[in-house]
Amino acid sequence: MLAFFLKRLASLVFTMLVVSALVFAAFEFTPGQVATKVLGPFSTQDQRDRLMEELGLNRPVYERYIEWLGNVLTGDLGYSTLYKLPVNDIIWDRLGNTLILASLAFAVMVPLSILFGISAGMREGSKLDRTISVASIVTTSVPEFASGVFLASIFVIGLGWLPGTAPLDSGAGWPIALQLVLPVAVIVLYDLGYVVRMVRASMVEVMTRPYIRTAILKGLTFRDVIMKHALRNAMIAPFTVILLQINYMITGVVVVEAVFAYPGFGRMLLDSALAQDVATVQAASLFAVLVSVCTQIAGDLGYMMLNPRIRFS
Amino acid sequence: MAMSDTAGSISRTWARVRLLRESPVGIIGALLVAFWVLVAIFAPVISPYDPNSNDMDALIDPGPTAAHWFGADMQGRDILSRVIWGSRTVLTVAPVAVAVAYAIGSLLGLLAGYYRGWVDNLINRVSDIILSFPAIVLYIIVIMRFGPSALNIILAVIFIASPQIMRIVRGMTLELREREYIAAAKMRGESALYIMFVEILPNARGPLIVDACLRMGYTTIAIGVLGFLGLGLPPPDPDWGGMVKDSYALMSIYPHMSLFPAAAITSLVVGFSLLADGMREISMRD
Numbered sequence: 001m002l003a004f005f006l007k008r009l010a011s012l013v014f015t016m017l018v019v020s021a022l023v024f025a026a027f028e029f030t031p032g033q034v035a036t037k038v039l040g041p042f043s044t045q046d047q048r049d050r051l052m053e054e055l056g057l058n059r060p061v062y063e064r065y066i067e068w069l070g071n072v073l074t075g076d077l078g079y080s081t082l083y084k085l086p087v088n089d090i091i092w093d094r095l096g097n098t099l100i101l102a103s104l105a106f107a108v109m110v111p112l113s114i115l116f117g118i119s120a121g122m123r124e125g126s127k128l129d130r131t132i133s134v135a136s137i138v139t140t141s142v143p144e145f146a147s148g149v150f151l152a153s154i155f156v157i158g159l160g161w162l163p164g165t166a167p168l169d170s171g172a173g174w175p176i177a178l179q180l181v182l183p184v185a186v187i188v189l190y191d192l193g194y195v196v197r198m199v200r201a202s203m204v205e206v207m208t209r210p211y212i213r214t215a216i217l218k219g220l221t222f223r224d225v226i227m228k229h230a231l232r233n234a235m236i237a238p239f240t241v242i243l244l245q246i247n248y249m250i251t252g253v254v255v256v257e258a259v260f261a262y263p264g265f266g267r268m269l270l271d272s273a274l275a276q277d278v279a280t281v282q283a284a285s286l287f288a289v290l291v292s293v294c295t296q297i298a299g300d301l302g303y304m305m306l307n308p309r310i311r312f313s
Numbered sequence: 314m315a316m317s318d319t320a321g322s323i324s325r326t327w328a329r330v331r332l333l334r335e336s337p338v339g340i341i342g343a344l345l346v347a348f349w350v351l352v353a354i355f356a357p358v359i360s361p362y363d364p365n366s367n368d369m370d371a372l373i374d375p376g377p378t379a380a381h382w383f384g385a386d387m388q389g390r391d392i393l394s395r396v397i398w399g400s401r402t403v404l405t406v407a408p409v410a411v412a413v414a415y416a417i418g419s420l421l422g423l424l425a426g427y428y429r430g431w432v433d434n435l436i437n438r439v440s441d442i443i444l445s446f447p448a449i450v451l452y453i454i455v456i457m458r459f460g461p462s463a464l465n466i467i468l469a470v471i472f473i474a475s476p477q478i479m480r481i482v483r484g485m486t487l488e489l490r491e492r493e494y495i496a497a498a499k500m501r502g503e504s505a506l507y508i509m510f511v512e513i514l515p516n517a518r519g520p521l522i523v524d525a526c527l528r529m530g531y532t533t534i535a536i537g538v539l540g541f542l543g544l545g546l547p548p549p550d551p552d553w554g555g556m557v558k559d560s561y562a563l564m565s566i567y568p569h570m571s572l573f574p575a576a577a578i579t580s581l582v583v584g585f586s587l588l589a590d591g592m593r594e595i596s597m598r599d
Contacts, residue, residue: 018442026454134338137590141582143534145541145557146575153568164565251449255538259561269450270542273457281457288450296445 001304008297019289020072024065027278072286078279082272087283090268095287097168098257098264102249104180105187110242113192117199118234122226124204132196140193144252147186148259155182166260183260187252191245198241203234236306243299247292339591345584349577353400362391364398365549377569384569386560392570395551396577402463402552403581407532410467411525414474419521421475422482423509427490433483440476448473452535456544463546466539470532481524485517492516519596523589530585537578553578 039047071078077087120132142150156164166179206212207230215225254266261267265284272280352359361382362368367389368381377384383392421440425433443451455469489495490513498508539545540554541561548555553574560570 015442015445019445022442023454026458134587134590137338137586138583141530141534141586142579143537143541143554143575143582145538145554145561146579149557149561149564149571149575150579152564153572157565157568247447250447251538254449254453255541258542266449269453273453274543276457281453285446285450285454288447289445292447293445 004304005301008300012293012297015293016286016290020069020286021065023282023285024068025061027282028061072283077283080272080277080280082275082277082280087280090280091265091283091287094263094265094268097262098253098266101180101183101187101256101262101264102246102253104184105191105249106245108184109188109192109195109245112188113195113199113242114235116192116196117238118203118226118231120196121200121203121234122207122230124207129200133200136193136196138193139189140191142190144186144190144255145259147189148182148256151182151185164260166262168263179260183256183262186256186259187249190252191248194248195238195242195245198238199234202237203230205237206230206234209233236303239306240299240303243295243302246295250288250292336591336594338587339594342584342587342589342591345580346588349400349581349584350404352397353404356397356401360394360397362394364394364551365390375567375570383573384567386556386570387563387567392556392573395556396553396573399551399553399556399574399577400581402546402550403533403536403578406463406467406536407470407529410470411474411528411532413467414471414528415478415521415525417471418475418478419482419514422479422484423486423513425479426483426486427505427509427513429487436479436483440479443472443476446473448535449538452539453544456539461539461544461547466536466545470535474528474532478524478528481521482514482517485520486513489513489516523593523596526585526589526592530582530589533578533582533585 039051068078075088077091079085080087080090083090116132116136120129123129152164155162162181163174163179164182166183168176168179170176212225212229215229216222220228250266253264254270256262257264257267258270265287269281269284269288271277272284368385368391369389372385372387372389375381375385375387375389381391381393383396385391386395421436425436451473452469455472456465459465459468486509495508495512498512503512536545536552537554537557540552540556541558542554543558545555546552556574557571560567564571
């Protein structure tokens, strides 16, 4: 177990190193371009040369990469040209806001997907199964920005029950709890279907196992068979899938935050990308990849803990 | 011999198409997709206006009227025409991207699964790194670095989808390479390429066709999302995501401007997903 953990940790470090090099290289403009961008097209060659030297851009690429990496590792994420602040001063608040959004979405999605997945999978091919399966295909097929439009036209414009934006301040007079309803609903709607199908598939498979047949034949009620025997075993495989949703959720969060003007990490990534704010995009990309790789490892570890056959072999 | 083989596979394909009749969900999906394909093909014929021409009179009341069934946008452009032409954008970008991603992903998957060893290791390592990026981060970096254009969107989709397809094909190759007909082909002295492309790939087609159909849906979503985020095609050419972006802030006054393109992209993606489900059901039956 420890050996496995260390091996995954080493692969995490390796992946992050390569990813950081890629993220750095992606924005490695030919240095002259940077000077022209900063000084404008009418600057003289002499001015450009001087700026390049000031910025240290005439040093070789690998030297600058190592310096940048050293800065990132010591917590200096660079200066945001969009927000006119060090990236460190913005990114943590934004991450906190996104964490609130994502954990609420998770807290709603996980129980719902287990409920629907188990109900569909316990009797394969039944009417309930077909209804849940088709509904989950349809909800997963609605792009987040489209479901944002549909939900907003019903609940914001039609009924006037909810606000159309979630800036997390009380500016427009809506309580923050109500502001969060639609963003959470859009994320859940999009992600739910996929997890439901995974839970269902796992449940269908468990229901064909001999120990379920034994449990039914020895006269247990269907309820007991499901609750005591099937449920636990059916949750092992989807566990990893549920954790991997965090990777998809990062994408969803960017879109949802753009739809509802939510001051989160995803919106920061998008705004800084649109403003060509390289330092912020680099820092945000590294964070996004780090989160996604860590959840993969957490998924593997959790899978081992849940499944005794792997744990003890 | 070769002739009867082809005839056999055509009649088998037909049998599958006819089987689709037994899956109502699959039929609905097929009809939705067919509808949008026809709309895209006949866009110049059925579109009532030029999608980029401005009708200033429509600006007085941009809502749906007899002259503009779906209404007009803030620049007086006919929304019905823009929705119709927008289908062309999606239905050229998505198939091209998915097809090229399949070509690359299948080749890499076959190589990794067939040769195993260091080839497999190398291909897997590189894919793991690409897959460790959340898709949106890669899209944003690629578009920000190389600029928004149809070609760059296609390249970004290929970059992200190829490793995912590689994994599926690799998994199936690992399983199929142990079959007797592969051993027989090796005994006959067939080349490795022949075995990969003539013996293994065609036998993996069932799940791959279902995945390709699903992937068309995901790619449609990705194109829409990029358009909505302002990273899509440069204006003025219509794309559904971009249409929603331009009008979303005005939703409380003119909801029609966002609703029609949102409904268009939703119906196309639902079509692809339902069609994929219908095909999966059929492929499980035989």
